[in-house]
Amino acid sequence: MKNIYYFLIIYILPLQLFAQSKSISDTLKQPINLTAQEDHARLLKLLNIDSLRPGPSGNPNAPNAANSDEAKANPYPNLPDPLKLNNGHIVITPEMWWKQRRPEIKEYFDREIYGRLPQNIPGVKWDVIKVENNKVADIPVITKKIIGHIDDTKYPLINVDIELTLVTPKDRKSPVPVIIHFGYDFSKFPNFDSTKLPPDFDKWKSEILSHGYGYAILIPTSFQDDNGAGLTKGIIGLVNKGQPRKLDDWGTLRAWAWGASKTLDYLKTDKNVDGNKVGIEGLSRYGKAALVTLAYDQRFAIGFIGSSGEGGASLLRRNFGELIENVASTGEYHWMAGNFLKYAGTLTTKDLPIDAHELIAMCAPRPVFISCGSPEVEGNWVDAKGQFMAAVGAGPVYKLLGKKDLGTNEMPPIGTPLVYGDIAFSQHSGGHTNAPNWQTF
Ligand code: GCU
Secondary structure, eight states: OHHHHHHIIIIIHHHHHHHHHHHHHHHSOOOOOOOHHHHHHHHHHHTTOSOOOOOOBSOTTSTTBOOOOGGGSOSSOOOOOTTBOTTSOBOOSHHHIIIIIHHHHHHHIIIIIIOBOOTTOOOEEEEEEEEEEEEETTEEEEEEEEEEEEOOTTOTTOOOEEEEEEEEETTOOSOEEEEEEEOOOGGGSTTOOGGGSOTTTTHHHHHHHHTTOEEEEEEGGGTSOSSGGGGGSHHHHHHTTTOOOOTTBOOHHHHHHHHHHHHHHHHTTOTTEEEEEEEEEEETHHHHHHHHHHHHOTTOOEEEEESOOTTTTSOTTOOSSSOHHHHTSTTTGGGSOGGGGGGGTTSOGGGOSOOHHHHHHTTTTSOEEEEEOOHHHHOSTTOHHHHHHHHHHTHHHHHHTTOOOOSOSSOOOTTOOBOSSSEEEEEOSSSSOSGGGTTTO
16 A cells, blocks of 8 residues: 555656656747837727827937927916815825825826836845945945745746845944945847946945945846837736737836836845835936836835936926937837827827826825936926926925925026925936935935
């Protein structure tokens, strides 16, 4: 009897398990490969839209140059009221904001703009693969290389890892505040030459460390590519088992923000980090991702949102610099939900039920710093004024929650930071970089 039992366990059970796992992987559909153009056309079909309006050019000398005339910049000057419920009632208490209005705004951003976070996102297992004692600009630090392995048991055909580096000052005995920086993976840049970076490019690191804080560099493209062809791969592809997105599925910005939230989960377990004092920072497309992160994940303590422009802190309703039509095009649509494309097709920005000031309002009551450069150096593409106006527009929500707004509706001159409120704004005199504004932050 005993022998039969052993026979079953040793010979029959493994065979059965093997057959079972083989049939699982046989039944898995291979990930679909679509170019950005193909996927974009697929979304337009789902939306019953034949074509989208083309966006203007970022080249000021082009015949179709983006508008830079302030007199033509506000075709739809009335912004949706962040403190008016969909049923018309005015929000007069913090409780009404938290229980009624904020969820309405979040639902619009989920459905129409950035897409929804899926219910079934697999877990992340963090692995510290290397710890080094080294120096950053003569400051002794502990550097940890960390990988977040995403559980792929439900779809083993796509493997995704999150790349993270944590740097904390070595001589601090207690856990330190940390800022997460959305960083580029320069190793993937063809012919990258680090000597060509501006001299102050990395200065922020020593500035942060000299305050006794740490920083974490998160590589968003390690877990979600920055293009439309990547949408059936990375974390978005893994969750969808290699199939293309539904119209309200998350776009790349939300996926990157999700990665920042997972990073925060890890940081809360690291003994060198004060998990209640973690901020988020990014520039340009990563500035957009930083704002989405801060808006959606209330555990983040503070945000530094650099030159985030259209799809970030600039008002979508404005006609200045980059427009919704540019973001809805094949080069950038992947950042957003499929539904977003409607507003560059059958609808226009005046049909948007929300705008960027309400994304900033979702960050309330936590401090948020809206930053950009000078139009003379950076250009008009990021619409500095549109970002300022959005920061003003978020003010009433901060005030309702007992916090300070920007303190003025007048845009300050370049180099005159407004930093006395819980919403801050500063336009430095440089170009498309956060470098000069770290000190202000
Ligand atoms: C393009 C894009 C912007 C984006 C920027 C960047 O200019 O149109 O929306 O912010 O790239 O990320 O560098």
